[in-house]
Amino acid sequence: MVPDALPWSGARQFAEAGFFRTVVPRSLGGLECAPEVTMVTIETLAQADASAAWCVMVSATAGLSGAYLEPSAAREVYGDPLSITGGSNTPTGRAQAAGDGFRLSGRWPWVSHSANCLWLKGISVLLADGKPRLRDDGRPDVRMMVFPAAQATLIDTWQVAGLEGTGSGDMEVTDIAVPEGFTYSLVSDKPREDGPLYRFPAFGLLALGIGAVALGNARAAVDDLLELAGSKKPQGSRRTLAERGMSQSELAQAEAMLRSARAFYYEALGEAWQMANRGEEIGLEQRAALRLAATHATRTSADVVRRMYELGGDTVLFSSHPLQRRFRDAYAATQHMMIAPPSWELAGRVLMGLPTDAAML
Structure with missing residues (x-):
């Protein structure tokens, strides 16, 4: 069952207005706006409906992925001007190196606006011999994994008191392939774009x-x-x-x-x-x-x-x-x-x- 969320008709209108592309690099056809433009847009929408504004907030800021992914991957994700992305920053995925990428499984909570997304992403722990790979500081090594939304199952866990229209349920994937170019880390990687927004x-x-x-x-x-x-x-x-x-x-x-x-x-x-x-x-x-x-x-x-x-x-x-x-x-x-x-x-x-x-x- 797909969680309730901002209706597709509304999401499409927002996409056509460019609300989801304010943080996407210009090199990908995005708007690459100053942060104040994005925030005033979200603030204004929230005066009408906080859930709708939350969906825009999530999918607009998810556009940062375009500055970190390998160029060919970024073009595939954001080449469609109506592409909507979202995901979870909870590191509950598990990724095992395989060939030129990873085999990914996991279930993530709090995946707002997932029902309208073409691409989803989730932070995942990298495994080595079945165990979490550790960084130099002793913490698990994690990366964001980006994959087509069609490969994920959306699970309706969103029975809540507030922000009901955000559809922030769970998503799950089982043993899917994620090429290396579709992964990045906000902590250890530097953006490939050099504009002030990044x-x-x-x-x-x-x-x-x-x-x-x-x-x-x-x-x-x-x-x-x-x-x-x-x-x-x-x-x-x-x-x-x-x-x-x-x-x-x-x-x-x-x-x-x-x-x-x-x-x-x-x-x-x-x-x-x-x-x-x-x-x-x-x-x-x-x-x-x-x-x-x-x-x-x-x-x-x-x-x-x-x-x-x-x-x-x-x-x-x-x-x-x-x-x-x-x-x-x-x-x-x-x-x-x-x-x-x-x-x-x-x-x-x-x-x-x-x-x-x-x-x-």
Whole structure:
């Protein structure tokens, strides 16, 4: 059973508009946009529907693959202007070297937007004599494996409270062949493209995408509350929500929180992008700032949505009210590993000047 997801009719319209090609290299017919363009696009879409924006976020940032794959493989994956890609960053695949590539088996969770993808990918542990091959630092050696979506089985595990329309179920493959050219590592490989977009931190881009969805969803929640506040009179009150001092105070605080989080988010993005454009190395502090800004934006946005949800009272308990969905989507977004609580610790270590594993920055 294929998981529920953004309908193909909508996905095709998004593909035709270029939403999924903002990160694909120009050499492959992509748009190779500045990160701010991608994030504003996602943020704007999230004001209409967070699940649709999440699908765009996943498949747009997946376009980074085009900068890392061997050129012939990249052309095969992205040569079709309507090609949509996606996958999982959980290293649950197992890949055994075979000839000029690998034999791959595995099952991956959290494969958002998989139902509309022509190509899928999953991080996989490389095996040697049936055991994980270790890097010099003692950790398992892993690579991203890219393969036609038709070779994967999509499994409907996506019965969830929020972001229901992302179709983020599991995918599974069994003993498929993946040529070497269709594999890469964001940690150990350098991009084959030399544009500033590919000097921008890849993991920072992924985290920023989540923040963009959260910011757009929160902005829409404020708008939903404003629409409700002018007409709703809480039980026992003659005044509308808009006329009550408590509501005014909560709204003002939420607005300040959201604008502040958004300002930090785009400030950190802008600083890193300027460095990438100048050809400068984007150091540990800037990478940590990107992760911190994305985490702060996502979690502050969830708090803003919660405040609007609470102000809405019993009206927003009904699934027909948009704040019900905004609330569930906001807190589903906070569960992503790129902006989960350990991100605070990671950024804090950098701020403290302590030795930090920067592999995921």
